[in-house]
Amino acid sequence: MCCVKWWKSEFLLMPRKPPASVRPLDVSRLNTYSLNTRRSKVRVDDFAVPWKRGRSFASFLSSLPDVLAVRTLRSLARDVAVARQRGRPVILGMGAHPTKVGLNPVIVDLMKRDIITAVAVNGAGVIHDFELALTGRTSEDVEAEIDSGRFGMAEETGRMINEAIMEGMRRGVGIGDAVGRYILRQRRRFPHWRTSFLATGAQRGMPVTVHVAVGTDIVHMHPSADGAALGAGSLLDFRTLTSVVSGMEGGVYINLGSAVLLPEIFLKTVTMSRNLGKPLKHITTANMDFLPQYRPLTNVVKRPTQKGGRGYALTGHHEIMFPLLAAAVIETLGRSGRRTKR
Numbered sequence: 001m002c003c004v005k006w007w008k009s010e011f012l013l014m015p016r017k018p019p020a021s022v023r024p025l026d027v028s029r030l031n032t033y034s035l036n037t038r039r040s041k042v043r044v045d046d047f048a049v050p051w052k053r054g055r056s057f058a059s060f061l062s063s064l065p066d067v068l069a070v071r072t073l074r075s076l077a078r079d080v081a082v083a084r085q086r087g088r089p090v091i092l093g094m095g096a097h098p099t100k101v102g103l104n105p106v107i108v109d110l111m112k113r114d115i116i117t118a119v120a121v122n123g124a125g126v127i128h129d130f131e132l133a134l135t136g137r138t139s140e141d142v143e144a145e146i147d148s149g150r151f152g153m154a155e156e157t158g159r160m161i162n163e164a165i166m167e168g169m170r171r172g173v174g175i176g177d178a179v180g181r182y183i184l185r186q187r188r189r190f191p192h193w194r195t196s197f198l199a200t201g202a203q204r205g206m207p208v209t210v211h212v213a214v215g216t217d218i219v220h221m222h223p224s225a226d227g228a229a230l231g232a233g234s235l236l237d238f239r240t241l242t243s244v245v246s247g248m249e250g251g252v253y254i255n256l257g258s259a260v261l262l263p264e265i266f267l268k269t270v271t272m273s274r275n276l277g278k279p280l281k282h283i284t285t286a287n288m289d290f291l292p293q294y295r296p297l298t299n300v301v302k303r304p305t306q307k308g309g310r311g312y313a314l315t316g317h318h319e320i321m322f323p324l325l326a327a328a329v330i331e332t333l334g335r336s337g338r339r340t341k342r
Helices: 002-013 057-063 068-085 104-112 123-135 142-148 155-171 175-185 197-204 227-246 261-275 294-305 318-336
Strands: 090-094 118-122 208-211 252-256 284-289 310-315
Touching (some): 057 318, 104 197, 118 123, 118 227, 123 155, 123 175, 123 208, 155 175, 155 227, 175 208, 197 208, 261 294
């Protein structure tokens, strides 16, 4: 038996001749052409320029290689600049992460420059913006508190935000405007209110809308939470955002770090606007996140622009990519010599 096994294994390892009908391909008659006539995707002219100490940020932008994400960044910056030069809206929809990684000053600056003309956030975005304005700190250590049942139970956050939302319902305003006005009215209690996009929106009369999924935010756990106020305020904000989107022809919508909620909401605002006769054929949309996600790519980048417009996807960390975009837009507007229109 041992000899038989040895013979079989040796037989399997022996080279086998191809069938007589199979011969190596004759390549002597292949057609070739000159490299100089071929279309190529990469050119030396598009390459990066090495950096020299002391140059300007505009020089840095122009020194980047004109390929892939850099080309997308430049195109998006140009579309934002053109939209504002023509008085068209630029809407920022975002989750809470941009605030948690320190981008509020950049966002507020773009609002004050009239580059961003409307902001839409989820409920967590309100909480982090509010806490920063109140104490200069935010982002709870969930792992340290979840076992004890203390997670989400900060008294001031729950009581004050819910109080602002209920006041807003009584006045017939949405959550974003209600919380922004609350901060402004009591600004002495909010030493960092100037970093708040909610307060900035209220101060400038700019739409800042809040879109709540009940049960997702820590303030919903507090006894002061009022379901009627949450629902009424969020619905009003949804209709306010739809009104802004309905005038977005020639404008831009940027989704910054919202994987589900804001992309779903934006798609609904687009279809409602078109249902009411707003074509939205020439719009720019963009998704900026550190991971490509199905809903932003589908509901922001692809579907709204499938019959016209442009959709961009920029993958990278918010704390790097968004300041780059902001600076690129400011530089582009500066080179054009034209001011933004209200």
